Amino acid sequence: MRLQQILRNVSKFRTVFDFGGRDIAHWFPGHMAKGLRQMKANLRNVDCILEIHDARISFNDLHGTSPVVPCTPSFFQESLNIRPHLLILNKLDLADPSSKQRVLKQLEKSGVENVLFTDCQRQIDANIKKIVPMVTQLIESRPRYHKEEDTYYCLMVIGIPNVGKSSLINALRRTNMKKGGRASKVGGEPGITKAVLTKIQVCERPALFLVDTPGVLPPKIESVETGMKLALCGTILDHLVGEDIMADYLLYSLNRLEKFSYVDQYDLGEPSDDIQHVLKRIAVKLGKTQRVKAITGVGNITITMPNYTAAAYHFIRAFRRGELGRVTLD
Numbered sequence: 001m002r003l004q005q006i007l008r009n010v011s012k013f014r015t016v017f018d019f020g021g022r023d024i025a026h027w028f029p030g031h032m033a034k035g036l037r038q039m040k041a042n043l044r045n046v047d048c049i050l051e052i053h054d055a056r057i058s059f060n061d062l063h064g065t066s067p068v069v070p071c072t073p074s075f076f077q078e079s080l081n082i083r084p085h086l087l088i089l090n091k092l093d094l095a096d097p098s099s100k101q102r103v104l105k106q107l108e109k110s111g112v113e114n115v116l117f118t119d120c121q122r123q124i125d126a127n128i129k130k131i132v133p134m135v136t137q138l139i140e141s142r143p144r145y146h147k148e149e150d151t152y153y154c155l156m157v158i159g160i161p162n163v164g165k166s167s168l169i170n171a172l173r174r175t176n177m178k179k180g181g182r183a184s185k186v187g188g189e190p191g192i193t194k195a196v197l198t199k200i201q202v203c204e205r206p207a208l209f210l211v212d213t214p215g216v217l218p219p220k221i222e223s224v225e226t227g228m229k230l231a232l233c234g235t236i237l238d239h240l241v242g243e244d245i246m247a248d249y250l251l252y253s254l255n256r257l258e259k260f261s262y263v264d265q266y267d268l269g270e271p272s273d274d275i276q277h278v279l280k281r282i283a284v285k286l287g288k289t290q291r292v293k294a295i296t297g298v299g300n301i302t303i304t305m306p307n308y309t310a311a312a313y314h315f316i317r318a319f320r321r322g323e324l325g326r327v328t329l330d
């Protein structure tokens, strides 16, 4: 009976999210355009592209004009389409595993054949082990034109910020190099990789080098909703989007996808569609409160209020760390 009541309540939750006329134009840092230009100039030295995405974001959202490199500006796309290409869907440990087959089918329909799901956090990941053999096979099955005489292969890793490009490079070195220490700086904030085109060896035999690049995000994303999903996955600096609306969109998404583990996590009793209510509970449970002075008719008093922004930040971080379950933002 209680479950039925809860389900009845959930069915009344929002089915559409109100973005309040937000404009995503200023969400993306300007260094990307420069990075893109530099990458384009260096593409002629590249034998294979490793395109990395966050497995939690549906390709329906990012799919643009080309099945390959879906969210990349068109001038870059043309150059990429002629090269062997491996698509890596990273952070599998945070994505809903049940979405994997559907995503693979969808990509196959669009003609994207070379796809691997990875988890760069694992010390040894079976799919990361497959990258070198796959890439070598892809490169050797095609003519290399002006690079015939080169005895090494050069790869380029591309992807939007914070999807794990540097982590992938480190994981490749860990897996394939005898002295495979960290070569690329990893960070929780988007835009860590700013030094352009450093060559990093990731395998001794065959000799394989990688060009680390800054994250590439299309300056134009189709919808605010796609932008919001990218923001939740840590691709855009939180303060540019706003933690409060991100937390609200996260709650809306968890409810829509029926991922209700937040209810127990924050002792809510039942799912809620009211972000203020949820944030208040989080703030109280985690002691995220602030003291505010109030002027009353009988003098000044200090009251303790929930710190909604701190609670929103915690909620978003919990999602990113996988503490609210494995979720694909479809």
Ligand SMILES: Nc1nc2c(ncn2[C@@H]2O[C@H](COP(=O)(O)OP(=O)(O)OP(=O)(O)O)[C@@H](O)[C@H]2O)c(=O)[nH]1
Binding pocket: 090, 091, 092, 093, 094, 118, 119, 120, 121, 159, 160, 161, 162, 163, 164, 165, 166, 167, 168, 185, 186, 187, 188, 189, 190, 191, 192, 193, 194, 214, 215
């Ligand atoms: N859970 C999980 N976290 C990951 C994985 N790969 C990377 N991360 C984390 O994601 C964050 C970003 O990783 P980076 O490797 O710095 O990403 P990047 O694409 O190089 O980032 P930019 O330099 O901003 O372009 C870091 O906190 C990593 O620890 C993964 O497979 N699973």
